[in-house]
Amino acid sequence: MTECTECGGDVDLHDDVEVGEIVDCATCGAELEVVGDDPVELDTAPELEEDWGE
């Protein structure tokens, strides 16, 4: 369990969480980026940019 950087709510994470992965805060809906995995650290995810995609 880690704290949401936006609302302070608890964020439940899977065991196989990866640095660079985006998770949603179930409390406030914010998109959060996993920036560290030992221990897990979250930060607000970057906003969508025009050239993102496949």
Added chain:
Amino acid sequence: MNVGVLYSRIRRDEKLLLRELRDRGHDVTKVDVRKECFGVHGPPAALEDVDILVDRCLATSRSRYVTRFVEAYDVPVVNEPETAAVCADKAHNSLALAEAGIPTPATEVAFTKESAMESIEGFGYPCVLKPVVGSWGRLMAKIDSRSAAEAILEHKETLGHYEHKVFYIQEFVEKPGRDIRVVATDGEPVAAMARSSEHWLTNAAQGAETEELEVTPAMAELVERASEAVGGGLLGIDLMEVGGADSREYTVHEVNHTVEFKALDEVTDADVPGAVVDWLEARAGVEVTA
């Protein structure tokens, strides 16, 4: 082998890939391209031990530049920068397909509102206006009338970025409520899915329903040729059926070079990440011993 994964966001696709690589005992070096600097005289330390790099950059601009730098460092990279350059831009993509004689929708590029309007009127209504760089069906416009065209062109011209003044205009293809995505490695299909929607956009990212689809010989032939036309690699080739779902006639509208495969993996019996890593292993074997 040590597989470097160039990324800025780990999507479910990358997680599938990372898991498959680790399960097979490969070392994985994750390279967050946002944290690196790429010099013209030598690679950043993060790339020192990798045998092969897989470009999984979410941002097309980063993908194009980083693969070019990596090529200069003589580090094998998939997909190659030439492929990224062609696939990243819809105009280049369409040109490559047309030059190879592959059926692809009629397309024109214009650089002013006036010439774009002329092109749109030439196609008639509806026709389609797309950004030259972009994905997931964003900023795509199906133009139904002259007044809609005028408004959309004015909006695009004021969006700011110069790329929005490259007007990419395409015929509207009447498809049977679906299009087809084939994931292929160097032209060899891994699996295919149909993406269906009542909306004219049928991107999985736009919420289209997906189901596995058998790759017909005609599809396979087009996939092989389209892959070759853009330089090969791990690709997502998008086709539309022309003349109905049973016609077995297709037009190829796009080839994607940092293909997302999670949606396909969910609907197919094929092991998509497994096939991708099989291909990577073969590719790395060739590159490392070359």
